[in-house]
Amino acid sequence: MRLSPPLAPMLARSVAALPPPGARKALFEQKVDGYRTIVFTGPSPYVQSRRGADLAPAFPEIARAAADLGIEAVLDAELVVHSAGRLDFAALQQRARRRGAAAERAGRAQPAHLVVFDLLEVAGNVLMQEPLRRRRDALEDLFAARRLSAPWALCPQTEDRDVALAWLDPAWGTAGIEGIMIKDPESLYRPDVRGWSKLRARTTTEAIVGAVTGTVRAPTSLLLGRLDASGRLQLVARSTPLSRAAAAELGAVLRPAGPQHPWHDRHFSAGWGTKEPLVFQPVVPEHVAEVAADTAVDLGRYRHPVRYLRLRGDMAPGDVHE
Incomplete structure (x- = not known):
């Protein structure tokens, strides 16, 4: 050979x-x-x-x-x-x-x-x-x-x-x-x-806005979740960096969450293959976002960042399950 x-x-x-x-x-x-x-x-x-x-x-x-x-x-x-x-x-x-x-x-x-x-x-x-x-x-x-x-x-x-x-x-x-x-x-x-x-291959789907990177008023990306069978919010995706228009839209409606948030004191990694912790700000999980995602999903999580498209005012968090 x-x-x-x-x-x-x-x-x-x-x-x-x-x-x-x-x-x-x-x-x-x-x-x-x-x-x-x-x-x-x-x-x-x-x-x-x-x-x-x-x-x-x-x-x-x-x-x-x-x-x-x-x-x-x-x-x-x-x-x-x-x-x-x-x-x-x-x-x-x-x-x-x-x-x-x-x-x-x-x-x-x-x-x-x-x-x-x-x-x-x-x-x-x-x-x-x-x-x-x-x-x-x-x-x-x-x-x-x-x-x-x-x-x-x-x-x-x-x-x-x-x-x-x-x-x-x-x-x-x-x-x-x-x-x-x-x-x-x-x-x-x-x-x-x-x-x-x-x-x-990409498709559109919905998820609940559970946290942001950056600040609540000027978010740079989103952490997104869905409700599991017990009604608890589970992380399913992180978004790509938000556009200036999307950051302004979301910053105007998101509210910071307190210690009662299900992700309070949780630790997520900053990226694939690293143990570096991600710095994020929990928000009240009351808004549903439509996102574009590819088809690579591991144990319920999207392996690649999803792209934020818009807020879904016609949907409530209770409509979004794993």
Whole structure:
């Protein structure tokens, strides 16, 4: 094998829409909710995370599948766990923390899969300087020749813009499809370069304004919640920074809350993957906001910040439940 880990994956930049009809030809792929993974198959398999770490100890069934493929290859994929009818990112995270016998038990209870979308090397032939359409043909040939099945899965791909639009339907989001990857069929594989595009599936939803960052009169972002089965306010999302107009609108109606607020003395992290506490000001949870959100939800919380759209004066907090 000529390639070796760590190998930086090719990246994508976010876009707001699909290319218009009649634009330059593009290939569309489903963007699944998992861990970006580059898999080195063969006698000494390596299951590489985006940052170069070996995931094999946490996912031993994937390492065995890579060792048993029967040919040395380097594949670009998303590592996923399927649970209760959808891709389960929270279960994937939990599995990533386990080792040894615990990882083996987790692999039997919640097996992982690889959704493969690119082939970078096969049988000593490096394909990174081949156009994507040829790499895809080689990948499909590999799946057919080896009769690959679980844990291997071939990422759906289409040239049909209407099919790609259908993948943005919220029903796909419920199943764990975050959006669409948009790729030039002639593109070469360029590690660590944002040469592809990604469009996240988004939908509108409602949540209760429970706290703000900044000040109550001049908020900079919102902490949003929903009522659980017992009627208690639970955090579900944080907003992106508010526009000046939105900050003025909200600052005029929000009221500071006292110690009776359900989030009084609660601690939330300032960002994904950090333990730094977030400084926030609780407000009386009496206003409902409409927000635009993507489909990535972990244990009831939106993984990515949502975008504030407007206040919903026609809705009461009691209307908004998990």
